[in-house]
Amino acid sequence: MENLSILKDKNPIQILKNWLREAEESPEISKANVMVLSSFNIRLEGKHKISSRVVLLKEITEESLTFYTNYNSLKSHQLENPSALNFYWPALNKQVRLEGETKRTNRKKSLQYWKTRSRESQISQYISKQSEKLDRRSILEKKWKETQKKFHGEDIPCPPHWGGxxxxxxxxEFWVERPHRLHERLVFEKDPIRKEWQSYLLYP
Ligand SMILES: Cc1cc2nc3c(=O)[nH]c(=O)nc-3n(C[C@H](O)[C@H](O)[C@H](O)COP(=O)(O)O)c2cc1C
Structure with a gap:
């Protein structure tokens, strides 16, 4: 098994891509792109000042990771602040933690991805008031059927509040489980001015 120290001078995004590929190729992992997104907004009333949920990674580039969601959802109200992502693949004994900032994709990019979705899931996104209270499940199911009929023979429009x-x-931070709890941790931090990654090890 690779030792994390030898990755100290590598590009962390490339390491993450390699680990994602390893997870995708593992027969024991069904959704390698599952990631937990944690976010907060202390200005929100009552609960929900801080929360986590699963989202799916759809694209990774040298600079960023993209997922898609409803811009009116709880998470979107929290994402004006810094947030965190976490991958854990038990079959690989590996974890990756990320901290960063978010912004929205432009409309063209959101539309491009919208077109790749099935008609059924487009309808679900179209009618969902994600994170709002729903009185009865039957309301949602009725709305789904009505919307299916309404757009019969037509494309389902991408709502303005949906996107990347x-x-x-x-x-x-890359983490690998080792015997005797001597786990390995390798952190990369991006210099905010020079935009270069610097790395160091952490005690487990
Ligand atoms: C496997 C899995 C994948 C999911 N993928 C997404 C996703 O890509 N985007 C999304 O908005 N919600 C996704 N969800 C639902 C979220 O976990 C969450 O319930 C929803 O986004 C509302 O979160 P919020 O109220 O904190 O905004 C997924 C849930 C699971 C379990």
């Missing part, structure tokens, strides 16, 4: 979130990491 681009997460740009400024810290990435």
């Amino acid at each position: 979130i681009i997460f740009s990491p400024n810290l990435i």
